Amino acid sequence: MASGKGGTGKTTVTANLGTALAELGAETYILDADIAMANLGLILRMEDAPVTLHDVLAGEADIEEAIYEGPHGVKVIPAGISLEGIRKANPDRLRDVVEHIIDRADFLLIDAPAGLGRDAITALSASTESLLVVNPEIASITDALKVKAVAERVDTQITGAVVNRVTKDKTELTKEEVEKILETPVMVEVPEDPEVRRAAAFGEPVVVRSPKSAAAQAFKKLAAELVGIEYEVPVPDKEGVLSKVIKGLFGRR
Incomplete structure (x- = not known):
């Protein structure tokens, strides 16, 4: 999972996609390869994990000690947040x-550092395929083009792009424009959704906390496509919000 610049929501996409894949029954691992700016553990409430990828990369722990189980059985390898561990x-x-x-994995999602630093290129070269996580703006797409070029140079196939935080504002690039510039298919557009931020505040992926939200449905749709099954859109509740509130206050009449 790669991006050319920070702030695209790549880690959020990684956590939610991995959880959605696990929910579908795929043996899924998520690895936080952002050694200097680790955030995956925060989204999955694993920031206090006693053993992390840092310990493994330092030769001080076995990889099996750094694997934790997250929502829906997704396996998570968080990175640490201490300066000593980074060093x-x-x-x-x-x-x-x-x-x-x-x-042992059906899917291993590597949350690569943003940009083209040494750690980012190391993560790219360790991958067989890459999904580019971008925002629908020209600066984000331009930076992603650089990542795409490096990925191809290290023989990592670009599977497609995830356009994250889409608002459909007239100033945003369209799906077709993104595909034309990147010369790669857009696999899903994830809408800007306040439920994503709310879920992160509780240390949960939005696919778990608000599974019927617009963003969660986008992540689940992408997971279904990667697994090779048809995504079934959840049936909306027949009752409206006001009706539920009234029933909650007064009970059924």
Whole structure:
């Protein structure tokens, strides 16, 4: 999972996509390869994990000790947030970690650092495929083009793009424009949704906390496509919000 710039919501996309894949029954692992700016653990309420990827990359722990179970059984390998851990971690060991896990997983999502620094290129080169997470704005797409070029240079296939935080404002790039610039298919557009922020505040993916929200449905649709099944749109409640409130206050009449 790669992006050219920070702030695209890549980590949020990774956490929710991984959880949605696990919910569909796929053996899914999520690895936080953003060694310097780890955030995956915060979204999944694992910021206090006693053993992290940092310890593994420092040669101080076995990878099995750093695997935790998240929502719907998704397996999570969080990175640490201590400065000492960052200093000790050796990114060159990341490929060994990936090779240790890949045979047992249906999906291994690597949350790569944004940009084209050493850690980002290491994560890209350890992957067989990459999804570009972008926002519908020209700066984000331009930066993603650079990531795409580097990915191709290290023989990592670009599977497609996820356009995140879409508002349909007239100033935004359309799906067709993004596809034309990146020369890769847009697999899903994730709408700007306040439920995503609310879920993150509680340390949960939005696909768990608000599974019928617009953003959650987009993540589930992408997961279904990757698994190779048809996505079934949830049937909306027949009762309106006001009706539910009245029943909650006064009971059924």
